Amino acid sequence: MRALRRQFLRGDFYGIGMPVRPPWALREPQFVERCTRCDACRTACPTRIIVRGQDGFPRADFARGECTFCGDCVQACEAAALRREAGAAWSVKAGIGAACIALKPVVCRSCGDACETRAIRFKLRPGGVAAPNIEIDTCTGCGACYGVCPVGAIAMRHGETEVTA
Ligand code: SF4
Ligand code: SF4
Ligand code: SF4
Numbered sequence: 687m688r689a690l691r692r693q694f695l696r697g698d699f700y701g702i703g704m705p706v707r708p709p710w711a712l713r714e715p716q717f718v719e720r721c722t723r724c725d726a727c728r729t730a731c732p733t734r735i736i737v738r739g740q741d742g743f744p745r746a747d748f749a750r751g752e753c754t755f756c757g758d759c760v761q762a763c764e765a766a767a768l769r770r771e772a773g774a775a776w777s778v779k780a781g782i783g784a785a786c787i788a789l790k791p792v793v794c795r796s797c798g799d800a801c802e803t804r805a806i807r808f809k810l811r812p813g814g815v816a817a818p819n820i821e822i823d824t825c826t827g828c829g830a831c832y833g834v835c836p837v838g839a840i841a842m843r844h845g846e847t848e849v850t851a
Pocket of ligand 1: 708709733734735758759760
């Protein structure tokens with residue numbers, strides 16, 4: 687937990703040695719032990735956000751779209767490296783970086799418009815332009831905001847909640 691918090695605070699978005707696995711993945715050491723690199727989760731994903739990493743293990747790529755938490759990847763995983771009973775889907779959260787043009791300030795609300803859970807709230811700043819703020823507890827880490835940001839200011843990172851096994 688402490689390591690994840692440190693990564694979050696220093697902007698180590700994916701965490702050292704911690705790529706974003708498909709949702710409901712076991713803890714990393716158990717995941718890589720169980721996963722057979724069969725690609726079944728990747729082919730099952732309707733939004734195509736699961737890609738094959740260089741090491742052959744699957745990881746999420748939010749540049750391709752968002753996770754709808756449909757669970758198709760879990761169903762497809764015969765090795766049970768992804769398990770619904772693992773608890774929360776994942777620890778991933780969105781974070782807004784300094785490149786955000788609303789901080790410049792230029793009017794932009796694209797990420798807020800894309801967020802179904804309304805985790806992104808805009809607060810008026812001096813100068814009359816509202817800047818986004820993400821409520822971490824409400825963010826599901828779906829990634830819908832990631833691709834719509836015109837300047838790539840959003841990063842998807844492991845939050846403070848650990849993926850449980
Ligand atoms: S839950 Fe559904 S949308 Fe999300 S990664 Fe798995 S298959 Fe893809
Ligand atoms: S990752 Fe999803 S829930 Fe979180 S802020 Fe972005 S759109 Fe909203
Ligand atoms: S979409 Fe990007 S630039 Fe626009 S408000 Fe959100 S983070 Fe800022």
